[in-house]
Amino acid sequence: MEGSKIIQAINNLFKSVDDRDWEYMQTLFADSVLLDYTSMVGGEPAVQTPLEIKEAWASFMPGFDSTQHHISEFRVKLHGHEADVHYIGNADHFIGDEVWTISGSYDTKLEKIDGNWLITYLKLNYDKQSGNLYLPKRARERVSNLQS
Template identity: 50%
Template sequence: MEGNKIINTVTNLFKGADDRDWALIQSTLAPVVMIDYSSMSGLGPIELSPAQVVDNWASFLPGFDKTHHQLSAFRVQLNGKAADVFYSTVTDHFLDDQVWTVTATYHTKLAKHDDTWLITYHKINFESHSGNVNLPKQAHQVIADRKAVQ
């Protein structure tokens, strides 16, 4: 039962990203979240508020026409009001007729607040990517071009 609630929270994080539903993303996050994308970005882990997480993602994801996160192979380790979740992802990022696909595993930690599981730690373990690996740069340019027009 708790395992399903935990997986739901993680799934909603990625559903929010794909749907650009920033409120859904924020609803999955604890007041402070350690985000670690160092295996992709080379930058170290950083503590962010839910609003800061959303600001970061909202400054990048809408540069793509759409994204699709496929999550699988969930392993939940429950320890009272804390949980560790390990899972695999394949994420497609689409822009015009191009696609950039990222394969990774994640380690996400959650804590139970009242009756709600919230994400406190979110780490990607980059494995590989394929397709147009320059698409992230193009997505950033799309965002910059939109801002220039406003």
């Protein structure tokens, strides 16, 4: 039962990103989240608030016409009110008929707070990217043009 709730929380995160439902997305995170995309973008992992994550993702993702996250093969380890989850993920990002795809796996930690499983840690284990590798730059430009 708890495993299903944990997997649903993770699925809800990626669906909210694909739907651009930033307000709902924020409710899926704990007050403080260690976000680690360093395997793809370099730098250091950073502790962020849900609002900071929203602002970062909402300043980039709308530059794509759509995105589709596909996650599967969940392995959930429960430790009382905490859970560690490993799963496979692919993210397709579309502009017109062009696509940029990121593939890898994720490690996510959740904590049960006030009856809800909230994400406290999200790490991408980058494997590869394919398709049009220039689409991220175009997406950033499109967002910049919308804000001008």
